[in-house]
Amino acid sequence: MGIARASVEAELERNHADCFAWAMACCGRDRNEAEDVLQASYLKVLDGRAVFGSRSSVKTWLFGVIRRTAAEHRRWRALWRLRSTSIAERADPSADPSGVLAESDSSARLISTLATLPERQRQVIHLVFYQDLSIAEAAAVLGISIGTARTHYERGKQRLRELLTLEDVR
Amino acid sequence: MNDDDRDLREMFARLRREDHAHVPPFRLPASRPVSPWALPVKVAAAAAVILVAIVLAFPHSGSRRPPVQLVDLGDAAWHSPTDFLLNTPGDELLRTIPPIGSPQGWAPIDLQDGSPASESTRTRRNPS
Numbered sequence: 001m002g003i004a005r006a007s008v009e010a011e012l013e014r015n016h017a018d019c020f021a022w023a024m025a026c027c028g029r030d031r032n033e034a035e036d037v038l039q040a041s042y043l044k045v046l047d048g049r050a051v052f053g054s055r056s057s058v059k060t061w062l063f064g065v066i067r068r069t070a071a072e073h074r075r076w077r078a079l080w081r082l083r084s085t086s087i088a089e090r091a092d093p094s095a096d097p098s099g100v101l102a103e104s105d106s107s108a109r110l111i112s113t114l115a116t117l118p119e120r121q122r123q124v125i126h127l128v129f130y131q132d133l134s135i136a137e138a139a140a141v142l143g144i145s146i147g148t149a150r151t152h153y154e155r156g157k158q159r160l161r162e163l164l165t166l167e168d169v170r
Numbered sequence: 171m172n173d174d175d176r177d178l179r180e181m182f183a184r185l186r187r188e189d190h191a192h193v194p195p196f197r198l199p200a201s202r203p204v205s206p207w208a209l210p211v212k213v214a215a216a217a218a219v220i221l222v223a224i225v226l227a228f229p230h231s232g233s234r235r236p237p238v239q240l241v242d243l244g245d246a247a248w249h250s251p252t253d254f255l256l257n258t259p260g261d262e263l264l265r266t267i268p269p270i271g272s273p274q275g276w277a278p279i280d281l282q283d284g285s286p287a288s289e290s291t292r293t294r295r296n297p298s
Contacts, residue, residue, distance in 0.1 A: 009198065016196040021189050035194060043199040079207075107185040129175075129182040160178065 005046065011058050012042055018131055022063050025126040026070035029111060033073065041069040056140045060133070063141040067123075113163045121156030124149055 012019070023034040023041070041062070044050040050065045052058065114122050120142070127138035139149035 012198075013196045017190050017193045020193045021186070024189070039199045046198065076207075104184060104188065106181055107188050110181045110185055129178055130186055157175070157178070 008045060012045065012062070015059050015062055018059065019062055019066060021130060022126070023066050023070065025123060025130070026067055027073075028115070033070075033077075037066060037070045037073050040073065041066045044069065056137070060137050060140050063127070063131075064143065067141060067143075109164070113160060116163060117156055117159055120144075121152045121159065124152040125156040125160060128153055 020034065020038055023038045027033040027037055044065055052061050123142060124138050127133045127141055128135060135149050135153055136146050139146045142149065
């Protein structure tokens with residue numbers, strides 16, 4: 001890996017806010033799940049299960065780790081739901097995770113509109129607009145080709161615009 | 171991104187500012203999070219270790235065989251209880267060869283005209 005633990009911790013702390021926002025995006029804006037995923041990702045990074053290969057920036061690599069951890073977490077949760085019905089009892093169906101952090105109407109509207117996009121489009125849009133990454137960096141985070149990322153970006157942006165305009169008309 | 175995306179960029183920038191106000195404080199993970207399968211996996215692993223220990227402690231308990239008895243096949247003889255059925259009446263005739271020599275009442279046949287070569291042959295063909 002070539003990065004000392006102290007500098008890894010410093011990188012994690014420096015990117016913490018962005019990592020949390022990305023974890024939120026990967027977890028459907030479920031704050032509790034995002035915190036779990038983030039902690040699991042940090043643990044992977046610190047105990048060496050996730051190794052930085054210097055093929056991208058540290059931030060891009062961290063985002064990739066978070067994306068994979070969120071996917072694993074989702075699978076575990078699906079399996080756990082199959083095994084136990086108590087999960088359903090613990091979850092609060094009245095809670096709307098999409099509204100937890102948003103304060104303004106415009107942000108709430110943006111979040112609810114984003115939620116209607118397909119996952120890949122939503123992730124690319126988040127990485128490009130929210131995290132200010134390039135399309136190539138977004139492709140690296142998602143493990144897809146630049147062409148595919150560009151297609152998701154264009155379609156997602158167009159769809160987002162249409163939906164937001166429709167909301168304005170209403 | 172281009173200038174047409176300015177409205178979207180502003181919306182995301184606002185969302186980002188609002189989100190950053192609610193980011194939980196940074197803390198390093200203290201220990202590995204426990205997955206829902208951790209306990210069953212640990213129980214299964216412990217059971218496997220105990221099983222291996224038992225097998226190692228008593229290596230032949232499960233597969234003990236009776237002691238092997240060596241038999242000298244040279245001394246061994248076995249007869250079926252139905253062997254006597256193979257002894258058919260008259261089987262000694264089948265197991266003996268009639269003596270070849272000068273039997274009484276037999277004479278060589280003349281192969282040229284088919285007539286018996288001697289009086290004794292005629293006697294054998296028409297005994298009456």
